[in-house]
Amino acid sequence: MRITDVAALAGVSPGTASKALNDTGQLRRETRERVRRAAEQLGFTPDGRARALSSGRSYTVGLVTTDSSGRFSIPIMLGAEDALSAGEMALLLCDTRDDPLREQHYLRTLLARRVDGIIVTGRRTEPRPPIAVPIPVVYAFNGSTDPADAAVLVDDRGGAASAVTHLGDIGRTAIAHVTGPERHRSAVERARAAAETAGPAFRGPPMYGEWSERWGRQAVDLLLRAHPDLDAVSCGSDQIARGVCDRLRELGRSIPDDVAVTGFDNWDVMALACRPPLTTVDLELEELGRSAARMLLDAVDGRPHRGAVELPTRLVVRGSTLAD
Amino acid sequence: MRITDVAALAGVSPGTASKALNDTGQLRRETRERVRRAAEQLGFTPDGRARALSSGRSYTVGLVTTDSSGRFSIPIMLGAEDALSAGEMALLLCDTRDDPLREQHYLRTLLARRVDGIIVTGRRTEPRPPIAVPIPVVYAFNGSTDPADAAVLVDDRGGAASAVTHLGDIGRTAIAHVTGPERHRSAVERARAAAETAGPAFRGPPMYGEWSERWGRQAVDLLLRAHPDLDAVSCGSDQIARGVCDRLRELGRSIPDDVAVTGFDNWDVMALACRPPLTTVDLELEELGRSAARMLLDAVDGRPHRGAVELPTRLVVRGSTLAD
Numbered sequence: 001m002r003i004t005d006v007a008a009l010a011g012v013s014p015g016t017a018s019k020a021l022n023d024t025g026q027l028r029r030e031t032r033e034r035v036r037r038a039a040e041q042l043g044f045t046p047d048g049r050a051r052a053l054s055s056g057r058s059y060t061v062g063l064v065t066t067d068s069s070g071r072f073s074i075p076i077m078l079g080a081e082d083a084l085s086a087g088e089m090a091l092l093l094c095d096t097r098d099d100p101l102r103e104q105h106y107l108r109t110l111l112a113r114r115v116d117g118i119i120v121t122g123r124r125t126e127p128r129p130p131i132a133v134p135i136p137v138v139y140a141f142n143g144s145t146d147p148a149d150a151a152v153l154v155d156d157r158g159g160a161a162s163a164v165t166h167l168g169d170i171g172r173t174a175i176a177h178v179t180g181p182e183r184h185r186s187a188v189e190r191a192r193a194a195a196e197t198a199g200p201a202f203r204g205p206p207m208y209g210e211w212s213e214r215w216g217r218q219a220v221d222l223l224l225r226a227h228p229d230l231d232a233v234s235c236g237s238d239q240i241a242r243g244v245c246d247r248l249r250e251l252g253r254s255i256p257d258d259v260a261v262t263g264f265d266n267w268d269v270m271a272l273a274c275r276p277p278l279t280t281v282d283l284e285l286e287e288l289g290r291s292a293a294r295m296l297l298d299a300v301d302g303r304p305h306r307g308a309v310e311l312p313t314r315l316v317v318r319g320s321t322l323a324d
Numbered sequence: 325m326r327i328t329d330v331a332a333l334a335g336v337s338p339g340t341a342s343k344a345l346n347d348t349g350q351l352r353r354e355t356r357e358r359v360r361r362a363a364e365q366l367g368f369t370p371d372g373r374a375r376a377l378s379s380g381r382s383y384t385v386g387l388v389t390t391d392s393s394g395r396f397s398i399p400i401m402l403g404a405e406d407a408l409s410a411g412e413m414a415l416l417l418c419d420t421r422d423d424p425l426r427e428q429h430y431l432r433t434l435l436a437r438r439v440d441g442i443i444v445t446g447r448r449t450e451p452r453p454p455i456a457v458p459i460p461v462v463y464a465f466n467g468s469t470d471p472a473d474a475a476v477l478v479d480d481r482g483g484a485a486s487a488v489t490h491l492g493d494i495g496r497t498a499i500a501h502v503t504g505p506e507r508h509r510s511a512v513e514r515a516r517a518a519a520e521t522a523g524p525a526f527r528g529p530p531m532y533g534e535w536s537e538r539w540g541r542q543a544v545d546l547l548l549r550a551h552p553d554l555d556a557v558s559c560g561s562d563q564i565a566r567g568v569c570d571r572l573r574e575l576g577r578s579i580p581d582d583v584a585v586t587g588f589d590n591w592d593v594m595a596l597a598c599r600p601p602l603t604t605v606d607l608e609l610e611e612l613g614r615s616a617a618r619m620l621l622d623a624v625d626g627r628p629h630r631g632a633v634e635l636p637t638r639l640v641v642r643g644s645t646l647a648d
Binding site: 060063069077078081090105109212214239269270273 | 384387414415419433593597
């Protein structure tokens with residue numbers, strides 16, 4: 001099926017048919033519509049590659065991710081894809097599996113395909129070395145070590161502060177914080193903000209461990225021994241918070257009456273399956289992906305952004321802090 | 325940076341440089357290498373779009389998914405991407421969010437981009453209406469209602485049979501099955517295979533409910549009332565199995581000594597966080613994605629497959645059936 005067939009059916013020249021389908025040139029509206037109906041009738045789709053070659057753009061964006069579990073990158077990708085498809089851009093997925101050689105291979109491939117730009121994401125929030133390519137790049141979720149690079153990040157401190165402020169609002173006066181490894185930037189940022197926000201109510205030091213339910217359970221035993229007056233635990237992840245809740249229940253403590261608990265991530269399978277369901281901090285990752293895509297579209301249009309922005313998180317209140 | 329610059333640096337004609345970089349024509353090995361070194365030095369990457377136009381192929385595959393949580397589609401996508409990138413094909417991601425209009429939009433976009441083929445996947449295993457496109461299509465995880473369509477599916481019956489056979493092997497003689505809604509094909513297939521495999525040891529009927537931990541907890545109470553001799557529960561998902569384990573533990577039953585429990589999915593956050601860790605059926609989704617991609621590559625090369633194949637699952641044995 002070629003454009004000449006469409007032109008013949010519509011009774012116009014191939015040049016006119018091409019203008020009608022590409023929305024260019026000066027044509028009567030009626031002519032444009034006749035060509036479009038003919039194209040639809042014949043199942044003709046214009047060749048996107050030809051348009052790409054003539055415009056100097058491929059209308060394609062590469063998404064390079066190191067997060068092969070997809071837990072963080074999937075919502076980011078969905079948000080980016082949503083914003084990009086509105087701009088008629090398609091997303092090429094490249095999973096590097098944390099392998100620098102694989103990343104180099106993908107970058108070469110993306111450049112060879114003449115993508116208009118690249119979104120880089122990963123599962124850690126530690127800044128990563130910038131990628132060196134001659135096209136626009138936006139970092140999402142994990143930033144670049146070059147502070148001038150365009151990046152959209154989670155406001156970890158704001159998120160932790162919102163959870164601890166909520167614990168204060170419901171009258172808690174002895175608040176601990178249990179989180180992941182101290183070598184992880186996000187764990188440290190959340191812990192510092194929790195301690196600062198709790199002020200004299202903080203029962204420190206922050207408990208660094210691992211991002212697991214087991215650590216949450218173990219931390220409860222340590223905490224109750226050190227702080228018998230404990231009435232709230234703010235956690236650095238929903239997995240940890242779920243472990244905290246399980247252990248508190250096993251010890252006969254009521255949640256939230258005796259001890260209120262907050263999570264971080266709003267990861268549905270954890271937050272909703274927890275007993276009671278978790279009050280937690282939603283990272284708004286889909287919105288983060290959308291923002292990164294919009295920044296990239298701006299850069300492709302010649303209006304690049306500079307530096308990192310942190311997007312606000314959203315506190316979701318459930319039964320682990322407020323009983324029904 | 326253009327190919328003429330590469331040619332100048334290598335001291336050859338642009339035509340020779342092009343042949344060297346595209347691995348065509350009759351050139352001395354030394355010349356080819358000199359051109360490649362020059363290209364590398366200048367950071368020159370050949371234009372993939374031009375190659376695509378001249379070969380009539382775009383070296384691009386569309387992946388259309390309805391699984392916006394990504395739990396099933398992510399490993400499938402990673403496997404597909406792995407197999408495709410070996411064939412220098414890139415993957416365009418299209419998330420339809422279960423919206424038929426969005427799906428139509430994506431199919432038109434993919435055709436306009438002249439993708440070489442399409443992989444269709446989703447989070448349910450019910451056969452779906454076939455998509456009507458004039459290029460090769462392979463269905464992965466959820467098949468098409470047209471039995472002639474190429475599809476790679478999970479062997480749900482084989483998976484359930486392997487779990488129940490294992491329960492028999494460890495001496496269990498009173499085995500129940502707890503699973504998701506009866507309207508889901510995968511729930512019914514797994515339940516039937518479990519009942520058949522257990523034979524006289526089956527404590528039926530299969531318990532259909534929802535894919536949740538809560539249903540697993542509720543089912544335990546019903547089961548222990550109906551079958552006081554119960555010594556094993558085979559579950560249709562890891563989430564259900566985790567709920568079953570939690571409730572059994574709350575009731576003071578030891579796992580696996582009093583009651584052995586098996587899951588289905590090998591979803592790490594559920595299977596490993598469960599107390600004890602779950603014996604479960606791994607769906608081998610990455611291998612499924614790889615197989616779908618290989619079938620698609622064959623079809624693009626003019627050797628289409630017909631019909632659905634079911635890939636074997638893999639039983640992973642952990643503490644919920646065999647104590648350490």
